[in-house]
Amino acid sequence: xxxxxxxxxxxxxxxxxxxxxxxxxxxxxxxxxxxxxxxxxxxxxxxxxxxxxxxxxxxxxxxxxxxxxxxxxxxxxxxxxxxxxxxxxxxxxxxxxxxxxxxxxxxxxxxxxxxxxxxxxxxxxxxxxxxxxxxxxxxxxxxxxxxxxxxxxxxxxxxxxxxxxxxxxxxxxxxxxxxxxxxxxxxxxxxxxxxxxxxxxxxxxxxxxxxxxxxxxxxxxxxxxxxxxxxxxx
Amino acid sequence: xxxxxxxxxxxxxxxxxxxxxxxxxxxxxxxxxxxxxxxxxxxxxxxxxxxxxxxxxxxxxxxxxxxxxxxxxxxxxxxxxxxxxxxxxxxxxxxxxxxxxxxxxxxxxxxxxxxxxxxxxxxxxxxxxxxxxxxxxxxxxxxxxxxxxxxxxxxxxxxxxxxxxxxxxxxxxxxxxxxxxxxxxxxxxxxxxxxxxxxxxxxxxxxxxxxxxxxxxxxxxxxxxxxxxxxxxxxxxxxxxxxxxxxxxxxxxxxxxxxxxxxxxxxxxxxxxxxxxxxxxxxxxxxxxxxxxxxxxxxxxxxxxxx
Ligand SMILES: Nc1ncnc2c1ncn2[C@@H]1O[C@H](COP(=O)(O)OP(=O)(O)OP(=O)(O)O)[C@@H](O)[C@H]1O
Ligand SMILES: [Mg+2]
Numbered sequence: 053x054x055x056x057x058x059x060x061x062x063x064x065x066x067x068x069x070x071x072x073x074x075x076x077x078x079x080x081x082x083x084x085x086x087x088x089x090x091x092x093x094x095x096x097x098x099x100x101x102x103x104x105x106x107x108x109x110x111x112x113x114x115x116x117x118x119x120x121x122x123x124x125x126x127x128x129x130x131x132x133x134x135x136x137x138x139x140x141x142x143x144x145x146x147x148x149x150x151x152x153x154x155x156x157x158x159x160x161x162x163x164x165x166x167x168x169x170x171x172x173x174x175x176x177x178x179x180x181x182x183x184x185x186x187x188x189x190x191x192x193x194x195x196x197x198x199x200x201x202x203x204x205x206x207x208x209x210x211x212x213x214x215x216x217x218x219x220x221x222x223x224x225x226x227x228x229x230x231x232x233x234x235x236x237x238x239x240x241x242x243x244x245x246x247x248x249x250x251x252x253x254x255x256x257x258x259x260x261x262x263x264x265x266x267x268x269x270x271x272x273x274x275x276x277x278x279x280x281x282x283x284x285x286x
Numbered sequence: 287x288x289x290x291x292x293x294x295x296x297x298x299x300x301x302x303x304x305x306x307x308x309x310x311x312x313x314x315x316x317x318x319x320x321x322x323x324x325x326x327x328x329x330x331x332x333x334x335x336x337x338x339x340x341x342x343x344x345x346x347x348x349x350x351x352x353x354x355x356x357x358x359x360x361x362x363x364x365x366x367x368x369x370x371x372x373x374x375x376x377x378x379x380x381x382x383x384x385x386x387x388x389x390x391x392x393x394x395x396x397x398x399x400x401x402x403x404x405x406x407x408x409x410x411x412x413x414x415x416x417x418x419x420x421x422x423x424x425x426x427x428x429x430x431x432x433x434x435x436x437x438x439x440x441x442x443x444x445x446x447x448x449x450x451x452x453x454x455x456x457x458x459x460x461x462x463x464x465x466x467x468x469x470x471x472x473x474x475x476x477x478x479x480x481x482x483x484x485x486x487x488x489x490x491x492x493x494x495x496x497x498x499x500x501x502x503x504x505x506x507x508x509x510x511x512x513x514x515x516x517x518x519x520x521x522x523x524x525x526x527x528x529x530x531x532x533x534x535x536x537x538x539x540x541x542x543x544x545x546x547x548x549x550x551x552x553x554x555x556x557x558x559x560x561x562x563x564x565x566x567x568x569x570x571x572x573x574x575x576x577x578x579x580x581x582x583x584x585x586x587x588x589x590x591x592x593x
Contacts, residue, residue, distance in 0.1 A: 100479060122478040138476035140469055151469055155481035157462045203481070 053078040053238050054099070054207055059108030059118075061091075061098045068094045070262045071108065076207070081229065081239040083249045085273070085283060086259035092242045093135045095259065096211050100132065101125045112207070127155045131205030131237075133213050137196040141185035145176050148184050148195055152202030169198035172228060190221045197228065208232060211242045226252050246283030250274045288556050291433035296552040302440050302509070304548025305447030309502035310525025311532065311540035312454060313495030317377075319471035319535040320491045321385045323392045327376055327400035328499060329522015331369050335500025336420075336513040337407055338368040343421050354423035358504075365500035372403070373496025374489050382488060400518065407515040417514040420507035443505050450501045451541060454494065458537065463490050471535065499525075520566070527573045533583025542584055547573070 054076040061069040068091050076082045086092050097103050099110060101122045110118040117125050126132065131152070139148050149166055153159060170177035173194040179187060184195060193213055200208055210229065214222040222245070230252050233239045243249040250256070250270045258266035258279060266276050273279050310332050317325045342364040346357045380395035408414040428437035458464040466487040469477035478484055506521070507513045528547045532539025547569055554568035555561040561568065577583075 102475060102478070121483075123481045123483045126479060126481045132479045134476060134479055138473055138479070140472045140476065142472055143468065147465070147468075151465060151477075151480045154462070154465065154469075199480075 053113060054240070055111045056095075056099070057109045057111070059098060059105045059110060061094055061103055061105050063094075063103070068262050069098060069105070072259075072262070072264055073108075074257050074264060074267065076238060076240055077255065078238055079233075079236065080254040081233050081241060081252055083253035083256035083270075084240065084242045084259055085244070085246050085249065085256060085279065087244070087282070090259045091262040092259055093211055094262075096132075096135070096209055096242060099125075099209065100130070126203075129203075129206035131200035131203050131208045133193075133196045133200050133208070133210045135211040135215075135242075137192050137213075139184040139187075139192050139195050139199065142183060144183055145180045145187075145195060148199050149176075149202050152199035155203055165202050165204065169201055172201075172231070173198055189216050190218065193217060193221070193225065197225070201232065205237060207238045207240065209240050209242075212244065213241075214243065214245055214248075222248065244283075246279060250279075289433075292556050293553060294432075294434045296556040297549055298434060298436070298440075300549030300552035301545060302444055302447075302548065303551060304545035305444055305451075306502045306505050306509070306544075307521075307524050307528045307547050308541040308544025309447060309450060309498045309505070310521055311528035311544045312451070312537055313373075313499050314526050314529035315532065315534055315537055315540040316467070316491050316495040317381070318529070319537075320467060320474075320488055321377075321381060323381055323385055323389070324396070324526070324534075325376070325381055325492075325495075326393060326396035326522065326526075327403060328373075328396075328495070329520075329525060330400040330403040330518035331373055331376070331496050332499040332503045332506075332521045332525070333513070333515060333518030334372060334403055334407065335365045335369040335496075335503030336507045336517065337411060337418075337503075337515075338500065339365040339504035340418060340420055340507060340513060343423070347421070358423055362501060362504060365504055366497035369496040369500040369503075370493040373492040373499075376496075377488060377492040381492075400522070404515055404518065411515070414515055417512045419512050420510070422508070422511060424508055439508070443509055446501070447505055450498060454498060455537070457494065463487070467491050467494075524569075527570065531573060531576060531583055536583065539583055546584075 056072055056074050059069060059072045060067060072095065084092055084095065094103065098105050101120055105118055109116055112128055117128065140151060149169060153162060153165065175191055176194055176198055179191065184192060187195065197213065214225055217225065226248055229239055229241060241249060241253060250273060253270045255269050256267065256273050257264055258273065266273065266278055313328050314325065317323060339361040342361040343357055346360060351357055376399055380399050381392060384391045384395055424439040424442045426439060428435060458467060466477065466482045467490065469480065469482055470484060470487045474484060506517065524547060528543035529540045531546060532543030550569045550572050551565045555565040558564060558568060
């Protein structure tokens with residue numbers, strides 16, 4: 053579904069991603085684990101064309117996207133929950149959700165999509181006219197996920213959605229990611245919380261200092277010495 | 287203390303001037319919203335709009351079309367198109383490419399561009415150095431309410447200005463392009479992740495803001511019965527002040543700021559001896575005091591109404 057072949061990305065003179073290759077299986081949950089500063093967010097930004105790779109190819113459903121611009125890439129069916137959530141602070145919950153459907157803007161099933169988000173996150177329905185800036189971190193996280201779902205993405209990218217959330221909420225969010233995946237969306241989950249992530253992911257990759265340091269099924273990753281040592285403290 | 291009627295009269299005049307200032311201010315505030323830049327040639331775009339409107343009216347008159355109901359709307363459309371395109375060009379050439387460099391560069395580039403626009407009108411418009419009479423196309427005459435004279439012409443200017451503001455408000459709040467503008471103003475990167483085409487949105491914003499300046503330009507011609515190639519300097523400074531009073535980035539603030547500035551000007555003319563000579567001095571002094579007290583403007587950052 054999504055494939056990176058030898059992708060390198062630089063910020064100025066510094067190489068942030070070094071020849072990264074990975075492939076996401078359609079209909080699955082893939083995860084990307086790695087410590088702070090490993091380049092996880094950079095990888096997401098590279099997929100989205102916010103930074104351009106200096107070498108390598110990125111393919112989505114078999115077609116090259118690394119030369120496209122961000123709005124063209126997401127229009128192919130990619131939903132994003134960016135690092136830090138980035139909800140639109142001065143828009144209401146409803147307006148934020150509408151932005152999630154920006155590509156189509158007025159699809160026939162707009163109301164149905166919104167109702168689906170509201171049934172997943174009843175909290176958002178209660179706050180539909182509230183400005184995003186005035187909501188709690190947890191509510192903003194839900195809003196960011198709901199917003200990404202409004203575009204009916206084939207692939208959902210989640211960059212540390214659990215960051216800063218209370219354990220109950222993290223639990224909820226992961227359950228939600230599973231539910232979203234079961235309804236047919238491929239999920240790419242970037243996380244530092246390896247234990248929880250490996251419980252729901254089917255397969256994954258380990259990123260260290262901008263390089264892929266390991267990959268495999270969730271079970272293989274959980275058993276690998278690096279992950280056990282660095283993330284699971286087992 | 288001047289009689290109440292005189293004050294009311296001046297306040298009314300102030301509201302009318304204020305509508306024009308507000309139309310200029312909205313442009314400043316929109317540009318600041320999407321690119322965080324101050325576009326200093328915007329005042330000269332306002333002047334260009336007035337000249338484009340005048341040229342259209344003269345052209346139409348030359349082919350025998352003088353009926354205001356037909357000529358005026360055409361003049362508005364033509365002037366909006368001209369300023370809209372020049373505004374987009376200005377943004378592409380000297381605003382956006384510099385948006386990431388020092389704000390001083392944008393300041394320099396847009397000030398120079400303003401100079402180029404001004405000099406071009408001076409040189410290329412026939413006898414460009416002279417003030418140009420602007421045709422009186424609005425209904426003359428009027429009526430009186432409680433000692434306050436109300437002219438049909440002024441009502442028309444007010445009506446056109448308000449209609450322009452309502453249109454912009456609807457565009458921003460109800461259309462897809464408006465949603466893109468708001469999203470880019472709040473978080474350009476997140477906006478792109480939602481599928482917003484950043485370049486096109488910035489273009490649209492500059493078209494919209496510059497088009498509004500053209501409306502203000504024509505209204506100014508209709509109000510003062512003449513236009514002049516240097517009118518953009520004062521127009522720009524006042525429009526920018528109005529936007530600053532309202533809190534840069536805030537569309538409703540810019541409108542309030544414009545109205546406030548207009549009313550300040552005219553009432554200070556009535557309240558202060560020889561005030562009409564000093565009206566700009568008084569108005570700007572109040573603006574400066576105001577900005578010292580409330581640097582973020584009336585509605586300021588806390589306001590959720592910022593685009
Ligand atoms: N725009 C930028 N310009 C220069 N360097 C950057 C930029 N963005 C990130 N970096 C640097 O790139 C490195 C990788 O950052 P990145 O955000 O991709 O890491 P990450 O794995 O997502 O970390 P975290 O878990 O903290 O989110 C960091 O050292 C960071 O300082
Ligand atoms: Mg990150």
